[in-house]
Amino acid sequence: MNQELVISELRAKAGEKKQGLINILDTKTQMPITIINGKNDGNTVLITAGVHGCEYPCIKTAIELAKEIDPQKVSGSIIIVHPVNTQGFIGRNAAIVPEDNKNILRVFPGDKNGTISEKIAYFITNELISKADFYFDIHGGDLHEDLVPHIYYPGMADSKVMEKSIKLAKHFNVEYFVKSNTTNGSYTSAAINKNIPSLLIERGSCGLCKDDDVKAYKKDMLNILSVLDILNYNKTDNDCTPKEIKxxxxxxxxxxxxxxxxxxxxxxxxxxxxxxxxxxxxxxxxxxxxxxxxxxxxxxxxxxxxxxxxxxxxxxxx
Known part of the structure; x- marks a missing residue:
């Protein structure tokens, strides 16, 4: 059993949940994080939301999951970031971190001596991804985007990691899962450099925070936590089986x-x-x-x- 889960100054003993704002390396930039250390043994799941600050349904989903999940029903541990890009969220800046005008998703695995976006990516890589057995980076349509719910899996990862990622993608209630050939995103970097099964999920559109999207997102995330035997939750049936786009x-x-x-x-x-x-x-x-x-x-x-x-x-x- 993981007797204590530690992320920076946050510490949670078995059966505890802790929440707080964590400073990114040597900066004053803070990131809201919830750590849930389960009562029983199991794997660790990392969920990051709001890498893009105006993708609202995923952020609200993460906030609600972090608040509602009971550590007494968890086997293993769950790390939730909600949101990653607080500066973009507050400033309503689509896609980028306003301080350096960079897209966090394009600078992984990051640089501890780089700009703020690169430091955020470095922190996620070395403080969060390094502790995870599975990683889900949840997204949605930004202020300028419309989309159909779909999932990206890491097509450039080791075959076993890719296969595990695809298997997980099939449990989501979305229409499509897509092979990604990128190498510098958060989930692709995790899969390629850390051999961690990872997915990027897209749901929601046009910077809107609709209740239906949040409910659907929560259902997906609770289901996948159940599939991984991390959360004691009765998995619900999906409306569709996702088709693969290679x-x-x-x-x-x-x-x-x-x-x-x-x-x-x-x-x-x-x-x-x-x-x-x-x-x-x-x-x-x-x-x-x-x-x-x-x-x-x-x-x-x-x-x-x-x-x-x-x-x-x-x-x-x-």
Whole structure:
């Protein structure tokens, strides 16, 4: 049995829950963390929410889980961060940490001597992920994004880690799970560098915090904790079985300008179909984007304004 779970100055003995604001390394930046040290033996699960500060359903889900889970019903331990990016949350800054204008999800495994985003990533890697047996990074549609609920699994990890991650993904009540070939995200870094089965889950859209999304998210997270025998909880049935997407296309803006999207999240698209276009301020078309293959739209930018290099549409081949 884990007699004491320690994260920085937070300490929880077996059967205890502790919550507090933790300073990130040598900075004044604080992160709200809940540690739940179960009454019985078991694995450790890490859940991070709000890496992007305006993805609200996942943050509320994490807050409610942290408040409601009883350590007496836990075997093992649960570490919950809610949210990771407090600066972005308070400032309503989509995707980035305002102090350094970086996306935390793009700087893992981090740097203890780097900017604040890199220090946050370093802290998560070395203080949290290092203690975990399983890792779930929960997300949702940012202020400018619409999406269909889906999951990413680490496609570049060791085959056994990837297989375990896929097995876990199939327990979620989402329509699709997607092979990810990135290597510098939080969950991919955990899977590749630490050999920890990990997933990134997407649910919610457009910076809205809808009760239905939070309820669905909580159901998913409670179910997966039950599947892992970490929480004494009666698993509920899902409405759908997720389909695998092994090939996905991510379109980024080639220009700064005005974006019009012709497709919606969850819709099917055909090869050659026009997905959207960017115009200048006079309505002159700068760039037009077409589908390279038949697939389904995973997410799309709903904002009218876009910057060069920003995300526009993601779609996958089923």
């Amino acid at each position: 090939e996905a296309k991510y379109l980024d803006s080639l220009s700064e300008g005005c974006w019009t999207c012709f497709v919606k999240a969850g819709e099917s698209v055909k090869k050659g179909e026009k997905l959207g276009e960017i115009t200048d301020y006079f309505g002159n078309v700068l760039d037009t984007y077409y589908a390279d293959f038949d697939g389904v739209v995973l997410y799309n930018t709903v904002a009218f304004s876009v910057t060069k290099g920003s995300s526009l549409v993601a779609y996958g081949r089923i």
